[in-house]
Amino acid sequence: MRSIRKILFATKFRELALPSLRSLMALRGAGLEEIILCHVIPLEEVGFVPFGGYLKDREKELRQEALMRFEDWQASLRQEGLSFRAVIEVGKPVPKILEVARAHGADLIVAGKKRKVMPESFVGSDMLHLLRESPLPVMVNKFMVEFKWKGERASRTNEAPFRRPLLAVDWTEASLKALRFLKALRGAVKEEVLLAHVLQEPLLRKLTPQELKAHKEAVGAKLQALRQELEAWGLKAQAHLLVGQPLKELLEAQRALGASMVIMGTTRKGTVKELFVGSLSHRMAEDSELPVLLVP
């Protein structure tokens, strides 16, 4: 896995977008050199005037506004020693973001959570679309969030997402890709990596006590092997074997273990397939109060 030299930061200039960008500076330790600041003006804002064509002046204004904001950001981040490139496009947000990421050779796409502060989900339809379609790793950054935990309202600021990432593994090709990506993040991880695997309850019920014990030992050994592999890469790691319903267990584990973000593999299921079989990685992005990085 090559280092993460270039990231694309997609923004709609929502509140706290700049602090959210600042929280990514730890990636310099992983080789970050350039940030592509990308803003897509939705086509609906300037085009499709009923029987009226295209608002060229409005597009010019919106481009100018975006450019001024990006210049302001670049000025305030100058001391970080990174290079910045501002890209402002008009079109459908997700395809444009993917097009810009491809054209500029980005290694990672970072986008923010949706605006609502107490949502049912931290992921809007555009973000879900991006997660489904992106051939590149996508990080759903959640700088400041409010959420419900055990019936209580809580809030959290994710200022240092790469400090203590939790990697959910199940030894599928997707999760092994996530593992490789985590290795590329090595220089950005300040504390340690939390490795987690969930043994699913319905499967375990079919096993005899002896089989269960043997299965747990085998999975535990595989987890330890992964831990050692990460340590050989210079990453401190803890391994955790969880039992239960995967989404619930991972959400509880990330809180109990003090994780700073979640990293998972994802299989890029289409909308229809996801409707029937669901997607654990997308549900994590929707439900977790932590930044979630999905590796396709």
Place this chain on the structure above:
Amino acid sequence: MSLQSHEPLGAGLPLWSVLPFVGMLLSIALFPLLAPRFWHNHFGKVSLFWALLLAGPFLWAYQGVAAHELAHVMLTDYVPFIILLGALYTISGGILIKGSLGGSPGLNTLLLALGTALASWMGTTGAAMLLIRPFLRANAWRSRRTFMVVFFIFLVANIGGSLTPLGDPPLFLGFLRGVPFFWTMNLLPHMLLVVGVLLALYYVLDRHFYKKESGRPPESAKGLSLQGWHNLLFLAGVVAAVLASGILRLPELRLPLGVHRPWQDVLRDLALLALAALSLLSTPRRLRDENEFTWFPIREVAVLFFGIFVTMTPCLKILQAGSAGALAPLMELLKAPGQYFWLTGVLSSFLDNAPTYLTFLNSALGAFYPGVQAREAVLRLIGEQPLYLEAISAGAVFFGAMTYIGNAPNFMVRTIAEEAGTAMPSFFGYMIKYSLPVLGPLFVLTTLVFF
């Protein structure tokens, strides 16, 4: 409640009750030119304003009868209309043509002919959206492209849609009023004349400019590939569903406020919704993204036509009342089919052609068969005076090409062409340089030959 029992309503409605309809149509014509930003942000509110301005006093004055009329126009005209346009838009948005051709006069003429032929079966909007990008890509190396896009608007975005009720919204409204599906094929000679002349003229122009080109097509321009082709099957399903609803005779479904809808119409609408849903589910999102498919244009149609359908109710009732209605003087002026062709056409150039078509269809029905139930009157008009319906239909469809605001896809094509770097004329430039000198004489010829 039958339409016939409402005859006194049309005869008793004052002329000023058509003012919200006029206001609605003028809003569509003028706001995009005079205050485009305001219109972009508030067109929904403007549509609602005119609808409420009509519905409030209308319901207060005529109570149950007005409620029936409004419910009738919504359930029997508006809902099926939006469902058909939505289905065609959704399905054609799932078909993607990739790659590029060389942009020679012959290939361009063929592409225009193909688009013209497709427009009657997938709607002018669907055919225009499907082909405009490949057409522009094929000619990206050419230095003069403006005339190509203008002819594309003439043929694919307008005149090509004249053969079936799927082609252009006014023809579908005619179908809902009882015009048989294949009757519209009677416009084939009119269409062939206009399309033939336009394609020949285009070929001559394109050949002339092609010879002056110093460059040649890029090596990469080798051919086209079609993705999402299975959506063509769904389009065939749309044709079958609409056709079946015109043939089947099933019992009526009774809805609130005395509205009746034949089961074949309800089943058609459900089938169209199912076909659109199947297209959405079965087409990879990537194809729609590459087509830059968004829901905004169809949402815009739904919002604007809500206002149009509500506000045009009194106008249609007055026209149906014929000489007993407040618009009797206008109907006195309309005598010959040629007059219907030109008046429907000129108004369709600046106002939306769907309500304009209905207005003049009702004028003809009111003039020949005052007080006769609408569906029966339409069939009698077709049997006894078909030239009038041909004139109204051709006028509504053909003249949509006269201005950018004549038909919804015109501006979409212009926007896409400008995005792709093709300079397009202004509103008046389009009329003065292209539509008036090219289409004007052609429509005079059409009048001389057919009307």
